[in-house]
Amino acid sequence: MIEREQIEMDVVFVGAGPANLAAALHLKAEIKKHDEFVEKGIKHGPAIGDIEIAIVEKGPFVGAHILSGAVMDPKAIRELMPDFLDQGCPVDSVVTEDAFWYLTESRGINAPIIPPPLKNKGKYIVSLSKMCEWLGEKCEEAGINIFPEFPAAEVLYDENNAPTLSPVWMRSIAAARSGATDSTVILSKCFSGGTCTVLVTKIASTGATAKC
Numbered sequence: 001m002i003e004r005e006q007i008e009m010d011v012v013f014v015g016a017g018p019a020n021l022a023a024a025l026h027l028k029a030e031i032k033k034h035d036e037f038v039e040k041g042i043k044h045g046p047a048i049g050d051i052e053i054a055i056v057e058k059g060p061f062v063g064a065h066i067l068s069g070a071v072m073d074p075k076a077i078r079e080l081m082p083d084f085l086d087q088g089c090p091v092d093s094v095v096t097e098d099a100f101w102y103l104t105e106s107r108g109i110n111a112p113i114i115p116p117p118l119k120n121k122g123k124y125i126v127s128l129s130k131m132c133e134w135l136g137e138k139c140e141e142a143g144i145n146i147f148p149e150f151p152a153a154e155v156l157y158d159e160n161n162a163p164t165l166s167p168v169w170m171r172s173i174a175a176a177r178s179g180a181t182d183s184t185v186i187l188s189k190c191f192s193g194g195t196c197t198v199l200v201t202k203i204a205s206t207g208a209t210a211k212c
Contacts, residue, residue: 009054009145014152016057017066018128021135022080024053028142029080053144055136058151062136063129071095072124072131087138090130095120 011027013020031051037043059065072091077084085091098121100111136146 007054008052010051011053013053013055016055016059016062016132016136016146016148018132018135020055021062021132021139022076024055024139024144025135025142026080028053028139028144050143054147055139055144056147056150056152059148061133061148062146063132064148066128066132068128070126070128070131071120072126074122074124081138088134090134091124091126093125095123095125097121 011024013024031048034043035047035049038045038047057064074084077089081087081089098114098119100114100118102109102111140146
């Protein structure tokens with residue numbers, strides 16, 4: 001059997017999209033808050049301490065495969081990071097006016113009522129690529145490990161067909177591009193997510209859900 005290097009991690013997020021980047025940051029912040037409360041006696045129980053969190057990304061850098069623009073409701077990012085604007089969040093502009101037009105072959109009719117899902121006044125126009133790149137920088141500042149050019153190759157299962165504690169084999173794109181054909185190089189690392197491995201599934205155009 002081929003011996004592969006293992007990198008021990010407590011939590012592994014597969015994919016460096018906005019959902020996983022924000023979730024990793026939130027997890028790091030919640031652990032820090034929990035430990036502070038335990039130390040001050042506000043909470044009872046053991047402190048969690050510093051844990052190793054990894055985000056693996058198939059692109060050459062965070063944001064490389066996130067190409068679309070978006071209208072961002074600031075509610076979630078404000079809960080995650082109240083001073084997100086002061087920290088350099090890359091917003092392009094603020095939506096200042098809403099309009100809903102019904103177009104015919106010869107004219108346009110400005111509807112007097114805008115459907116609630118289409119109301120965006122006060123929200124921010126952003127580039128998701130820049131947003132992810134910025135969130136990635138914040139993750140690294142918080143001590144979260146990010147591994148670009150390492151897409152998840154497969155989930156490992158034990159003899160009972162249950163996911164093992166080392167569930168993610170990584171396929172190195174950089175090694176493949178260099179012409180390497182030996183599987184011990186291309187399939188070189190196993191990330192051991194002893195506590196949790198988070199996979200994100202896209203749901204049509206409505207966003208993403210994290211599965212642990």
